[in-house]
Amino acid sequence: MNCKICGTQAESFATGRLRQKHQVQYFACPNCEFIQTEEPYWLTEAYAEPINRSDVGYVARNLRLAKATRTLILFFFEAKGRFIDYGGGYGMLVRLMRDEGFDFYRLDKHCHNLFAPDFEAETQPRKQFELLTTFEVFEHLPDPMAEIERMLSFSDHIFFSTELQPHCKPALTEWKYYALEHGQHVSFYSHKSLEEIARRFQLKLYSDGVFYHLLTRRSLSPVLFKLAVNRRLATLIHYLCRQPSLAPADAEKVVQAINNSKIP
Numbered sequence: 328m329n330c331k332i333c334g335t336q337a338e339s340f341a342t343g344r345l346r347q348k349h350q351v352q353y354f355a356c357p358n359c360e361f362i363q364t365e366e367p368y369w370l371t372e373a374y375a376e377p378i379n380r381s382d383v384g385y386v387a388r389n390l391r392l393a394k395a396t397r398t399l400i401l402f403f404f405e406a407k408g409r410f411i412d413y414g415g416g417y418g419m420l421v422r423l424m425r426d427e428g429f430d431f432y433r434l435d436k437h438c439h440n441l442f443a444p445d446f447e448a449e450t451q452p453r454k455q456f457e458l459l460t461t462f463e464v465f466e467h468l469p470d471p472m473a474e475i476e477r478m479l480s481f482s483d484h485i486f487f488s489t490e491l492q493p494h495c496k497p498a499l500t501e502w503k504y505y506a507l508e509h510g511q512h513v514s515f516y517s518h519k520s521l522e523e524i525a526r527r528f529q530l531k532l533y534s535d536g537v538f539y540h541l542l543t544r545r546s547l548s549p550v551l552f553k554l555a556v557n558r559r560l561a562t563l564i565h566y567l568c569r570q571p572s573l574a575p576a577d578a579e580k581v582v583q584a585i586n587n588s589k590i591p
Contacts, residue, residue: 330356408457418443
């Protein structure tokens, strides 16, 4: 297989048993260190349950991500702008961010919108959003470059999370992020592969080197970026810099929509 990031011929380095039944090869790129599975024929089966059962940290993670997103916006972006959460799952992050006063909308083709059903991105005019967030999505992408290109049609700035490889070609038994039990993770990044993505799209990359990353056309302070995604600082900013919630206005909008609809 060729690397899906830089096109270099990738090398098979491991075989794993996904979903307790599929023998799947893993390939590593010798150039940018990106790791990919063989073509993921099992994804329809894997996404029968969009949020997998083993993701017991879903709620806690969204609470943490909302704080980091809030701080990043206050540091670098226009807080009164519109925002899109790409691959937004049940809509929890969108609801949390709207509760904090940020005009967020959700986009996700796999998952039912439970928490923010009236705030889908498709209902908005197709113009640039101030920032696109996409958390725990990059590792799910069978064609990362095509998906990133689509993300950039919504915004010039992509704030995302994905756990970087702890070292070059970690064994399948030593890194839980391979997630063999559910088979939804098919793409695995190193800092070098993120740099290659930034180069190919002529973007700048800012990263904490572990989990949080930003692809943007702007020149920012790397130190300020790392401060923005620092958990303790994000929590402090969360309590010190509050702004009016959109929840009351959202409630009025939803009630009006219900009253104006023709219910049989």
